Amino acid sequence: MKIKLNFWIDVAILCIFLVAMEPGASGVFIHEWLTTSAVAILIVHFVLHWEWFMTLTARFFVKLWHSSRLNYLLSIALFLGFATLMVSGFAISEKVLPTLGVELAGRGAWKRIHDLSANLTLLIIALHIGLRWEWVWAAFKKIFVAPFVKERKADSPVLIEEDGL
Numbered sequence: 001m002k003i004k005l006n007f008w009i010d011v012a013i014l015c016i017f018l019v020a021m022e023p024g025a026s027g028v029f030i031h032e033w034l035t036t037s038a039v040a041i042l043i044v045h046f047v048l049h050w051e052w053f054m055t056l057t058a059r060f061f062v063k064l065w066h067s068s069r070l071n072y073l074l075s076i077a078l079f080l081g082f083a084t085l086m087v088s089g090f091a092i093s094e095k096v097l098p099t100l101g102v103e104l105a106g107r108g109a110w111k112r113i114h115d116l117s118a119n120l121t122l123l124i125i126a127l128h129i130g131l132r133w134e135w136v137w138a139a140f141k142k143i144f145v146a147p148f149v150k151e152r153k154a155d156s157p158v159l160i161e162e163d164g165l
C-alpha cells in the first residue's frame, strides 16, 4: 500500500514538474496555480520519507554504504532546489500573489534565480530517479505486472484442465 502511494505521488510530482518547466505552453495562470497547489503533494512526499531521512541523518557520520550517502545528499539538494523555486516563483508571481492582494516591488534578480533553480532542480530530479531506479522498477512491476500474474495464476487450474484434455 505504501509503495503504491509513494509511486503515484512521485509520478504526480514528476508530471507537474515537467508541465511547470514550460510556462510558455501552459500559460502563467496554470503555471502558478498548479505549482502552488503542488506544495501539498510535496509536503506529503516529505512526510512519507521523513523516517528514512531521520534514520540516515543519525547514521550519516558513521560508515554508510556509498550510494545511500549520495541519495541522502541529493535529497537535501532537491529540497533546497524546490524551496528556492517556490520562493523565487512567489517573488515574481503575476497571478497568485496579486489575487491574494500582495504586490511586490520589483522582480530584481528573482527571475534569473527562478530559471536557474528550475534547471538545476530538473538535473537533481534526474539523478534522484536514476539512483532509485531499482525501487521505481520494483514498484512499477508490483503495480502493473503483479496483478496480471496473479490473475493468470488464479486461472491456471482451468489451463491445467485444458492441457489435460
Ligand code: HEM
Pocket (backbone or CB within 6 Å): 016, 017, 020, 021, 022, 023, 024, 028, 031, 032, 033, 035, 036, 085, 086, 088, 089, 090, 092, 093, 094, 096, 097, 111, 114, 115, 118, 119
Ligand atoms: C515546481 C515548481 C516550479 C517550476 C519547475 C518552475 C519553472 C519555471 C520555468 C522553467 C520558468 C521559465 C523561466 C524562463 O524562461 O525565464 C518559469 C517562469 C515563471 N514562473 Fe515558475 N516554476 C515553478 C514554480 C513557480 C511558482 C510557485 C510561481 C509563482 C506562484 C512561479 C511563477 C513563475 C512566473 C511568474 C514565471 C515567468 C513567466 C513569464 O514571464 O513567462 N513559478 N518557471
